[in-house]
Amino acid sequence: VHAQVCIIFSDFGQMQNVCNLLIEKLGTSVTISPPHFYHTPEAIDTLRHQVCAAALGNTQRKAEEACQLFGQTLGKPLLIREEETKEWGGHIDSHLSNSPDSLTLQERIQNATAYVSCRVFAVFEIKGKSNKKQGAL
16 A cells, blocks of 8 residues: 655644654655745745834834934834835745755755845934933932
8 A cells, every 4th residue: 555645844843753753653664755845925924024023123223222322212103114125045946956856955944945134214203302310319
């Protein structure tokens, strides 16, 4: 009896544990093909949102630090604009020039890794001098 089972994992460690368990229990009667890595559109969309939110957080922290240097207080954002988003990586095995079987696991992971960068522009309200309570000496 021959059977082919295809399993989709979202956790690499879990995939390794299941493969090890199958090999341990079934021995040479089981053949495990090399994994095929890919990103769902939802996962890439989530990554874009996370990167944009991180860029906005970084922008706010830098603006707060600049205000502190001048004794000012950062107010609410008046304008926020996503200037540029870049995406690279995340290749699918079938688009590679090398045969997928000839790549090591590390190379497969590297080729499937997706990167996103985001540049944002923000204008913040600046409030007057910060009120620092000074204690009596």
